Amino acid sequence: MSQSRFTISDPRHSSIRMWVGVILIALVFSSALLAPAIAPSKTLIWPVPVNLEAINLPPLSGGHLLGTDLLGRDLLAEALWGARMSLVIGIVAAFAAVTFGGVWGALSAFLGGPIDTIMMRAVDGLLAIPNIVLLLTINTLLTANPFLHSFPDWTLRFLKVTSFSSGYLPLFTVIVVISATTWLEAARISRSKIQSILLQEYIYSAKALGIGVIRMLFRHLLPNAAPVLLVEATLLVSDAILMEAGLSFLGLGLGPSTPSWGSMLTSAQSSLIEGNWWAVIVPGILITTTVVGVNLIGEGILDSQGGKRQAV
Amino acid sequence: MLELLLRRCLQAVPLLLILSIITFAAMLSLPGDSVDVLVGNAQKDMSPLEIQVLRQEFGLDKSPVEQYILWLSNGVFKGNFGRSYKDGRPVISIIQERLPPTVRLVAIALILAFCMGVLWGLAMVALKQTRIGKWLEAGLFVIALVLYSAPGFWIGFLALTMAGRMGVFEAVPLLAVHAAGSPPVNPQAAFSALGYVVLPALVLSLRRMAKIALFVRTATLNELTEEYVTTALGKGLSREQVLTKHVLRNSLAPIINLAGLSLPSLLGGSVLIETVFAWPGMGRLAVESTFGRDYPMILALVMMYGALVIFSNLAADALELMIDPRRRDAYFAEVEGAKP
Numbered sequence A: 001m002s003q004s005r006f007t008i009s010d011p012r013h014s015s016i017r018m019w020v021g022v023i024l025i026a027l028v029f030s031s032a033l034l035a036p037a038i039a040p041s042k043t044l045i046w047p048v049p050v051n052l053e054a055i056n057l058p059p060l061s062g063g064h065l066l067g068t069d070l071l072g073r074d075l076l077a078e079a080l081w082g083a084r085m086s087l088v089i090g091i092v093a094a095f096a097a098v099t100f101g102g103v104w105g106a107l108s109a110f111l112g113g114p115i116d117t118i119m120m121r122a123v124d125g126l127l128a129i130p131n132i133v134l135l136l137t138i139n140t141l142l143t144a145n146p147f148l149h150s151f152p153d154w155t156l157r158f159l160k161v162t163s164f165s166s167g168y169l170p171l172f173t174v175i176v177v178i179s180a181t182t183w184l185e186a187a188r189i190s191r192s193k194i195q196s197i198l199l200q201e202y203i204y205s206a207k208a209l210g211i212g213v214i215r216m217l218f219r220h221l222l223p224n225a226a227p228v229l230l231v232e233a234t235l236l237v238s239d240a241i242l243m244e245a246g247l248s249f250l251g252l253g254l255g256p257s258t259p260s261w262g263s264m265l266t267s268a269q270s271s272l273i274e275g276n277w278w279a280v281i282v283p284g285i286l287i288t289t290t291v292v293g294v295n296l297i298g299e300g301i302l303d304s305q306g307g308k309r310q311a312v
Numbered sequence B: 001m002l003e004l005l006l007r008r009c010l011q012a013v014p015l016l017l018i019l020s021i022i023t024f025a026a027m028l029s030l031p032g033d034s035v036d037v038l039v040g041n042a043q044k045d046m047s048p049l050e051i052q053v054l055r056q057e058f059g060l061d062k063s064p065v066e067q068y069i070l071w072l073s074n075g076v077f078k079g080n081f082g083r084s085y086k087d088g089r090p091v092i093s094i095i096q097e098r099l100p101p102t103v104r105l106v107a108i109a110l111i112l113a114f115c116m117g118v119l120w121g122l123a124m125v126a127l128k129q130t131r132i133g134k135w136l137e138a139g140l141f142v143i144a145l146v147l148y149s150a151p152g153f154w155i156g157f158l159a160l161t162m163a164g165r166m167g168v169f170e171a172v173p174l175l176a177v178h179a180a181g182s183p184p185v186n187p188q189a190a191f192s193a194l195g196y197v198v199l200p201a202l203v204l205s206l207r208r209m210a211k212i213a214l215f216v217r218t219a220t221l222n223e224l225t226e227e228y229v230t231t232a233l234g235k236g237l238s239r240e241q242v243l244t245k246h247v248l249r250n251s252l253a254p255i256i257n258l259a260g261l262s263l264p265s266l267l268g269g270s271v272l273i274e275t276v277f278a279w280p281g282m283g284r285l286a287v288e289s290t291f292g293r294d295y296p297m298i299l300a301l302v303m304m305y306g307a308l309v310i311f312s313n314l315a316a317d318a319l320e321l322m323i324d325p326r327r328r329d330a331y332f333a334e335v336e337g338a339k340p
Helices: A011-038 A075-111 A113-127 A131-142 A145-149 A153-158 A169-197 A201-208 A213-249 A261-274 A278-304 B002-029 B034-045 B048-058 B064-078 B091-128 B133-149 B152-165 B198-223 B227-234 B239-260 B263-276 B282-292 B295-323 B325-338
Strands: none
Touching (some): A011 A075, A011 A278, A075 A213, A113 A169, A113 B002, A131 A169, A131 B263, A131 B295, A169 A213, A201 A213, A213 B152, B002 B295, B091 B133, B091 B198, B091 B263, B198 B239, B227 B239, B239 B295, B263 B282, B282 B295
8 A cells, every 4th residue: 555546436347236236136037937937837826846755855866956945845946936926025015115105205295394294203203113123013913813804805805815725915914014114215215305306497387387286296296206216116125025034034924835035944944953954045045146136236226326325 | 512412312202202103003903902802702701891890990991092191101100011911911021121132132233243344344445455455355345245135034044053063152152152941141151241142143243244344335435536635645645544544534424323323223133133043132022922912012112112213313313423523513503593
């Protein structure tokens, strides 16, 4: 360090990082899309057959590229089907959160005054709870038994709930729980963006024309805040995937019959005692890869927008 | 300074109130109340009058607003947040048992994350300056990125099994973890104050450590583009001097603020890490009460976590004001300006 000049970040590096992210995510997506071709199955729930004669097989043995888990399910097939579930949860939860949070923040900024204060204080209050604790609390509220019975019939039919199977209900609950936890940050971001949009002249003209609240929100405010919200949605996908894994780990996720990376990790935990480490490694690496990819892309978009740089 | 702290504390009160209203309303909206849970199936053997009397005793016949005020005044003035549905013990005494282990775990994790994260970040900036170090820096960057993105509990149980298999616990007693069910601290252990806490705290801190390292790296690299750096170098100062005396001091305030704001995510992470390491803290209590639908406990825990986070944010804020005279002056100017 004797030179009198500093080497600082090379702007080219940030585009390289973004491309690495895009490639990682493309790999994960294509594997999720290819799941039926590589590991055929009729149902989304319990798509990978149990084979108790081939439990805990190590990788590259007996035609199992990645080995099998404690129930003899092929890990590759599980990982591919799990990719679908985890990505569906991540993307749907992130978009639900950003939509709700975006509208909440926009309404709050647009209405202003005491309503704005109340709406944003509620967000601040909920943000003070660590997200896993909030996740647990909302899960308690949503899965209260009588609450489920108050669902109208058609929703239960839509979710394929029958007397012997809960169908897509766990998936639905997990998505609602995750988006109910993550919309807060989106609401804050949306509000601050909308507040700056509200100072623009075309908003004054729109107001002068006597435009309605709904039209104002969906025609003028939200479309202009969309780029910022899109970045937030990208980053929330990675949060949602991590949260799903955490929920499954605590036993509040999709359950062992539906392969997602989270539920794979959960069942792998009990096979770890029998020395089956590969069943733990596979889903963990997949989660990490996806989250790294999403974070790199999110950071890349932030960079290209010249937004305030976060640490990844 | 004291006035500033007091002012901030007063600002925290309405936030806590709002939090309590939201959670109380959510819990109240659930079907069934504490009498249903206490009496359970015996309810059909009881006369409606008896149940009515019980409800009156619990104050459940009052309006929701009255119930909330009753709950709040009992909680704030008598420290009575009701009884756990699980074993009928007062919620507050269970939390008193579970709070110290969590505080110990999270505090050590916070110290680890801050110290090692800052060192890691600065090491990356320093390594970037040399030709061979560039590659090392890239490696450190990728490791930080991976640690930031991996699920903490996954690293937790990998570390736990690997350490167990490789005999790390026998070789390094400091890293030992307690078996499920045994008391959390063994008085005979050589490091009784740190007994069993090091490995869980290290695993808990990893994600935050990586985040702080990446933040320090970006913040310092951005700071290097400032003009005062060129001036300092132009005056003939060495790069070491500029980095440690000028740049670090300027980027320290946001770093300390970030460390203070780490507490919510560390507390959140502790829920999972406590479950992995069978740590008898508040996080596991939260998971247990979720499974047991122990509503009074969940309500009290949410308030407890909320208070911890709100006051730690406050402390981080106050610390930043103390360190950075520019922000302090700006803050006081604003306060003075607000006074008519």
